[in-house]
Amino acid sequence: QVNLVESGGGVVQPGGSLRVSCAASGFSFSNYGMHWVRQAPGKGPEWLAYIHYDVSNKYYADFVKGRFTISRDNSKSTVYLQMDSLRAEDTAIYYCVKDHCSKTDCYGKDYWGQGTLVTVSS
Amino acid sequence: DIVMTQSPDSLAVSLGERATINCKSSQSVLYSSNNKNYLAWYQQKAGQPPKVLIYWASTRESGVPDRFSGSGSGTDFTLTISSLQAEDVAVYYCQQYYSYRTFGQGTKVEIK
Numbered sequence: 603q604v605n606l607v608e609s610g611g612g613v614v615q616p617g618g619s620l621r622v623s624c625a626a627s628g629f630s631f632s633n634y635g636m637h638w639v640r641q642a643p644g645k646g647p648e649w650l651a652y653i654h655y656d657v658s659n660k661y662y663a664d665f666v667k668g669r670f671t672i673s674r675d676n677s678k679s680t681v682y683l684q685m686d687s688l689r690a691e692d693t694a695i696y697y698c699v700k701d702h703c704s705k706t707d708c709y710g711k712d713y714w715g716q717g718t719l720v721t722v723s724s
Numbered sequence: 725d726i727v728m729t730q731s732p733d734s735l736a737v738s739l740g741e742r743a744t745i746n747c748k749s750s751q752s753v754l755y756s757s758n759n760k761n762y763l764a765w766y767q768q769k770a771g772q773p774p775k776v777l778i779y780w781a782s783t784r785e786s787g788v789p790d791r792f793s794g795s796g797s798g799t800d801f802t803l804t805i806s807s808l809q810a811e812d813v814a815v816y817y818c819q820q821y822y823s824y825r826t827f828g829q830g831t832k833v834e835i836k
Contacts (some may be wrong), residue, residue: 639825646829646830652824699825710762710764710779710783711764711776717773
């Protein structure tokens with residue numbers, strides 16, 4: 603079954619950087635695009651970024667462009683989110699999400715990990 | 725960007741009664757090539773990640789009780805809980821996946 607395990611969260615000072623990772627298993631990772639979504643305390647989920655299955659394309663929410671970078675290593679079945687110039691408002695649980703479309707078909711349902719908490723505070 | 729707007733923001737329903745949540749998208753999420761609506765409903769309980777209940781606007785996820793149903797097409801969608809149970813207390817989100825992902829603001833469902 604699909605398993606997504608995020609790691610790398612923690613406490614970071616404003617202006618600092620952090621990289622969170624998501625290790626995937628239970629499916630053919632290199633055939634699926636991947637997303638990062640976050641959820642601030644008491645707020646709804648918020649999409650951040652998407653990377654195509656073959657790394658050919660990356661897309662970002664406007665409010666993280668230039669600060670966050672999504673990447674993946676298909677040999678390690680892992681997707682990353684590098685976060686720079688962090689602000690207090692970036693405090694959230696960060697989830698990786700498997701896209702519902704493979705290279706060849708779409709199934710309608712995303713899969714979510716359990717998330718990793720990032721706290722930006724001095 | 726596609727904006728998703730849910731109503732109401734909160735809802736108190738008696739046990740066994742019907743709960744209805746509406747979701748409106750700022751543009752159609754119906755993909756003409758496959759005639760599918762790229763709309764999902766999620767349930768989120770405290771301290772847990774969102775859990776998918778419904779996808780393709782009306783397809784119930786495996787294991788989800790049949791008291792949950794989704795309907796609608798184009799820009800207007802509804803999640804119905806036909807007979808509210810205590811374990812259904814949660815926040816419910818609609819989400820479009822026609823263009824990246826955007827979520828409604830959430831509807832908090834409580835017991836009256």
